[in-house]
Amino acid sequence: MSKHGTSDRTGSAQSPEDPRAMPPAYDAQATEAKWYTEWMRRGYFVAHADSGKDPFCIVLPPPNITGRLHVGHALNTTLPDIVVRRRRMQGYETLFLPGTDHAGIATQVVVQRELAQQRIDPKDLGREAFVRRVWQWKEQFGGEIVEQIKKMGQSLDWSRLRFTMDEGLARAVRVAFVRMYEDGLIYRGERIINWCPRDTTALSDSEIEHEEVEGELVTFRYDLSDGSGHVDVATTRIETMLGDTGVAVHPDDDRYRALVGKTVRHPLTGKDLPILADEAVDPSFGTGAIKVTPAHDPTDFEIGQRHGLPALNILTPDAHISDAAPEEFRGLDRYEARTRVLERLRELGKIVKIERPYVHSVGHCYRCHTEIEPWLSGEQWFVAVDRLKGPAKQAALDGRIKFFPERWLHPYVQWMDGLRDWNISRQLWWGHRIPVWYCANGHQFAALEDPDACMECGSTDFEQDPDVLDTWFSSQLWPFSTLGWPERTEDLEFFYPTSVLITGYEILYLWVARMIMSGLYLMGDVPFRHVVIHGLVRDPQGRKMSKSLGNVIDPLDVIKTHGADALRFALARQAGGAQDIPLSQEYIEAARRFANKIWNASRLVLSSWGGSGFPELPREERWTLPDRWLLSRHQACLEEADASLEEYRFSEAAQTLYRFFWSELCDWGLEAAKPRLYDGTPEEREAAASVLAWVLERSLRMLHPFMPFVTEETWQRFGAGESVMIAPWPEAHAEHRDGDAEKRFGFTEDVVSEIRRFRKAHGLKDSMALEVRMFPTEEQRGIINAAKQEIERLANLSTLDLLQAPGDPAGCARLVADGAQLLVPLAGVLDPDVERARLSKRISAIEADAARIEAKLANDAFIRRAPIDIVEKERGRLASLKDETAGLSAQLDELG
RNA sequence: GGGCGCGUAGCUCAGUGGGAGAGCGCUUGCUUCACACGCAAGAGGUCGGAGGUUCAAAACCUCCCGCGCCCACCA
Numbered sequence: 001m002s003k004h005g006t007s008d009r010t011g012s013a014q015s016p017e018d019p020r021a022m023p024p025a026y027d028a029q030a031t032e033a034k035w036y037t038e039w040m041r042r043g044y045f046v047a048h049a050d051s052g053k054d055p056f057c058i059v060l061p062p063p064n065i066t067g068r069l070h071v072g073h074a075l076n077t078t079l080p081d082i083v084v085r086r087r088r089m090q091g092y093e094t095l096f097l098p099g100t101d102h103a104g105i106a107t108q109v110v111v112q113r114e115l116a117q118q119r120i121d122p123k124d125l126g127r128e129a130f131v132r133r134v135w136q137w138k139e140q141f142g143g144e145i146v147e148q149i150k151k152m153g154q155s156l157d158w159s160r161l162r163f164t165m166d167e168g169l170a171r172a173v174r175v176a177f178v179r180m181y182e183d184g185l186i187y188r189g190e191r192i193i194n195w196c197p198r199d200t201t202a203l204s205d206s207e208i209e210h211e212e213v214e215g216e217l218v219t220f221r222y223d224l225s226d227g228s229g230h231v232d233v234a235t236t237r238i239e240t241m242l243g244d245t246g247v248a249v250h251p252d253d254d255r256y257r258a259l260v261g262k263t264v265r266h267p268l269t270g271k272d273l274p275i276l277a278d279e280a281v282d283p284s285f286g287t288g289a290i291k292v293t294p295a296h297d298p299t300d301f302e303i304g305q306r307h308g309l310p311a312l313n314i315l316t317p318d319a320h321i322s323d324a325a326p327e328e329f330r331g332l333d334r335y336e337a338r339t340r341v342l343e344r345l346r347e348l349g350k351i352v353k354i355e356r357p358y359v360h361s362v363g364h365c366y367r368c369h370t371e372i373e374p375w376l377s378g379e380q381w382f383v384a385v386d387r388l389k390g391p392a393k394q395a396a397l398d399g400r401i402k403f404f405p406e407r408w409l410h411p412y413v414q415w416m417d418g419l420r421d422w423n424i425s426r427q428l429w430w431g432h433r434i435p436v437w438y439c440a441n442g443h444q445f446a447a448l449e450d451p452d453a454c455m456e457c458g459s460t461d462f463e464q465d466p467d468v469l470d471t472w473f474s475s476q477l478w479p480f481s482t483l484g485w486p487e488r489t490e491d492l493e494f495f496y497p498t499s500v501l502i503t504g505y506e507i508l509y510l511w512v513a514r515m516i517m518s519g520l521y522l523m524g525d526v527p528f529r530h531v532v533i534h535g536l537v538r539d540p541q542g543r544k545m546s547k548s549l550g551n552v553i554d555p556l557d558v559i560k561t562h563g564a565d566a567l568r569f570a571l572a573r574q575a576g577g578a579q580d581i582p583l584s585q586e587y588i589e590a591a592r593r594f595a596n597k598i599w600n601a602s603r604l605v606l607s608s609w610g611g612s613g614f615p616e617l618p619r620e621e622r623w624t625l626p627d628r629w630l631l632s633r634h635q636a637c638l639e640e641a642d643a644s645l646e647e648y649r650f651s652e653a654a655q656t657l658y659r660f661f662w663s664e665l666c667d668w669g670l671e672a673a674k675p676r677l678y679d680g681t682p683e684e685r686e687a688a689a690s691v692l693a694w695v696l697e698r699s700l701r702m703l704h705p706f707m708p709f710v711t712e713e714t715w716q717r718f719g720a721g722e723s724v725m726i727a728p729w730p731e732a733h734a735e736h737r738d739g740d741a742e743k744r745f746g747f748t749e750d751v752v753s754e755i756r757r758f759r760k761a762h763g764l765k766d767s768m769a770l771e772v773r774m775f776p777t778e779e780q781r782g783i784i785n786a787a788k789q790e791i792e793r794l795a796n797l798s799t800l801d802l803l804q805a806p807g808d809p810a811g812c813a814r815l816v817a818d819g820a821q822l823l824v825p826l827a828g829v830l831d832p833d834v835e836r837a838r839l840s841k842r843i844s845a846i847e848a849d850a851a852r853i854e855a856k857l858a859n860d861a862f863i864r865r866a867p868i869d870i871v872e873k874e875r876g877r878l879a880s881l882k883d884e885t886a887g888l889s890a891q892l893d894e895l896g
Numbered sequence: 897g898g899g900c901g902c903g904u905a906g907c908u909c910a911g912u913g914g915g916a917g918a919g920c921g922c923u924u925g926c927u928u929c930a931c932a933c934g935c936a937a938g939a940g941g942u943c944g945g946a947g948g949u950u951c952a953a954a955a956c957c958u959c960c961c962g963c964g965c966c967c968a969c970c971a
Binding site for chain 2: 022024025217233235236281285286290297299300301302374407408411415506542573574577580586592593594595596597606607651652658663667670671756759760763766767796859860865870871874
């Protein structure tokens with residue numbers, strides 16, 4: 001790449017050899033293809049733990065390898081990249097660490113589905129062959145995912161790419177498991193778990209999605225065994241009564257006090273079931289008595305435990321009626337059984353009433369959406385959370401971990417409070433196999449390495465637990481397992497705790513909360529200091545993106561047509577306050593146009609600026625009013641963007657930059673500089689170009705985290721360094737803030753706009769230069785003199801004459817702008833009707849304004865209580881409005 | 897049952913105590929030496945409703961209406 005600045009390009013025509021030659025339209029495709037490779041080649045993404053800089057680390061939430069990414073991932077990777085790129089420019093040693101997640105159940109399901117299409121039953125393949133198939137799947141989609149992420153421009157350190165089942169992380173999982181096992185935090189137990197009958201595996205509480213379902217609440221009758229009466233109980237799952245082993249009432253319930261200790265007779269099995277008293281029963285619900293089904297309901301299981309009731313499991317793993325039930329129901333699936341049991345009870349006259357529809361909440365599998373069965377599946381592995389949740393809660397409460405936005409703290413704390421032991425065993429093949437072995441002599445042991453013999457007795461007759469771990473068990477280690485834990489690597493020492501975690505609210509509990517627990521337990525410190533929660537990307541109608549709706553957007557399609565910068569900016573511009581993001585074509589197109597705007601603004605500035613390197617401002621004495629205004633606005637933009645980004649308010653920062661760049665820099669700053677750029681003395685040209693170059697170059701740096709490609713491509717043309725990626729984040733210049741310049745330039749904007757309005761109202765051609773006279777106040781005279789040629793150009797005036805005495809308004813159209821009277825000697829040629837309409841409209845608008853202010857000022861309480869500067873401001877506004885109406889009204893009178 | 901978010905221009909949304917904003921769409925004019933992926937001007941809003949606090953409310957408080965989400969062992 002050739003260096004620039006060896007020749008003076010000012011005013012010279014662009015030639016193909018000119019390295020600054022820029023075509024009139026920005027070419028995102030070419031630029032993006034070029035720069036990502038180049039950044040990689042130069043090693044900009046690679047972190048160095050020994051650089052001596054302060055560390056800044058974000059681990060990417062690892063996408064599942066279930067398939068290609070969707071635009072939700074574009075958001076998920078872009079927001080952290082924005083943060084990382086800015087911190088890198090601020091001089092931190094940044095590590096943005098990529099990886100993918102094996103996503104146990106989710107991936108197993110998609111691979112099974114694929115096999116099903118080839119009519120292959122995983123059981124026929126066997127465990128090992130099946131797992132090999134999944135690894136093949138991983139190789140394909142893991143690779144595609146990486147390519148997708150690269151296309152988005154994310155500055156991830158690919159030399160540290162990890163996968164939740166790679167060798168190092170498998171080791172981490174083992175060490176974590178064994179440590180927790182030996183510490184008594186992991187135990188094996190038999191209790192009711194959430195069972196997905198379709199995936200035939202247990203699920204944790206967090207993997208259940210509750211949904212309102214219309215069912216029926218059936219109240220049926222249990223007759224007392226001694227025939228002396230009955231107890232009525234209600235249920236929404238009548239088939240489970242096949243597994244009833246008792247009836248329970250509240251101990252203080254007088255209605256049933258006499259029945260406690262007696263038995264009822266099961267109408268379908270003939271067995272006697274005890275009536276017992278337990279605090280868990282809510283006497284105010286239904287009949288106040290409940291059927292107890294220990295094998296199929298968590299509450300009932302606990303009641304059964306307390307009272308020594310047997311657990312009668314009447315369901316098979318795929319939710320058919322098991323052999324434990326009476327013969328006539330065996331083999332039925334749960335819904336058929338529901339109907340049949342109801343029929344039988346009705347025949348027996350045991351149905352008391354049926355409430356239908358009865359809306360209640362039912363758990364569904366978060367992967368396949370099948371109704372969950374609370375089920376006694378046999379032994380499962382659990383993480384005991386009591387010792388983990390306290391510290392995890394405390395870390396958030398005392399601010400060691402901060403949530404952005406802060407309102408997510410409360411759901412987190414509440415979730416921790418209500419947390420119960422975590423079921424981590426899954427009856428799947430794809431995942432980290434539980435590192436526990438059982439020997440023929442009944443020993444059970446956990447081991448870091450696959451053993452050759454039983455660690456207790458040396459027996460070689462042993463086998464490993466067939467289950468795998470919940471995929472989130474490995475995910476929870478992500479912030480440190482990826483850095484090398486359990487080894488005390490340089491990376492781990494340097495980058496842990498990581499700085500920020502940025503992710504969607506949907507995995508706050510599944511993932512974020514657990515990383516905090518495990519980080520505190522295994523590392524002794526929080527896994528990250530800030531948690532930034534963002535929303536979900538939705539379709540333009542606000543619907544979730546899903547394959548079944550067919551509204552999934554592949555980020556690569558967007559990038560192909562609009563560019564990665566456009567996608568990034570569109571997302572960032574809408575990513576505020578953890579709100580969901582309805583991603584519409586319009587936003588993306590607006591962002592694409594913005595990239596083009598950046599390109600063209602750069603084109604203009606670079607064609608005028610002859611320097612090379614970081615632009616330097618001219619001496620302050622040379623700054624014109626538009627310069628001062630622009631520098632002031634630019635500084636304001638930096639301050640606002642910085643403040644927003646420190647709090648991770650991406651949309652706010654993006655909007656601030658967008659507005660400054662387009663509405664201020666381009667619409668006014670560049671336009672106001674043109675008189676000097678095109679018609680000024682060489683000194684004026686250079687000064688104007690330098691100010692623009694200085695502001696633009698810094699603006700490109702500020703925009704770089706959002707739009708890395710277009711900013712790099714344009715920034716290169718300054719010849720200020722290797723890459724904008726590693727250029728410093730702009731330093732603040734508080735001294736550039738200039739309220740006076742902003743006020744004065746605001747006046748010139750008003751004058752220009754007023755003249756443009758006038759021209760438009762009368763349909764005067766843009767090409768027709770107007771002559772305008774004014775008799776300004778001293779203050780106005782100063783302002784006009786400071787920006788006369790700018791006003792003339794912006795409003796397309798032939799001359800703007802400043803009179804020494806009030807001019808004769810006869811024959812002139814009168815305009816007012818911010819209290820200043822402007823005379824346009826054109827009255828004779830203007831349509832009086834149009835002029836009258838124009839004047840009337842302006843006058844009534846002003847009068848409405850004035851009336852409101854007058855009412856305010858007439859309010860005694862306002863004068864007394866409002867701050868003096870507010871009152872003065874209103875007085876000033878009123879006075880100037882009065883001035884304006886006076887002139888306009890006079891003219892209206894003259895027109896008759 | 898508990899908690900949270902949202903309701904502002906036709907659409908999507910920003911705006912948290914002092915003159916109602918942006919993008920897109922719409923109307924009108926303009927190929928002017930960065931950009932028609934553009935420039936300029938304009939139309940369009942009882943800021944969900946009702947009370948309250950305040951000199952002053954789109955913003956703060958209360959209630960209500962509507963939409964959405966999360967949590968919960970409502971049998």
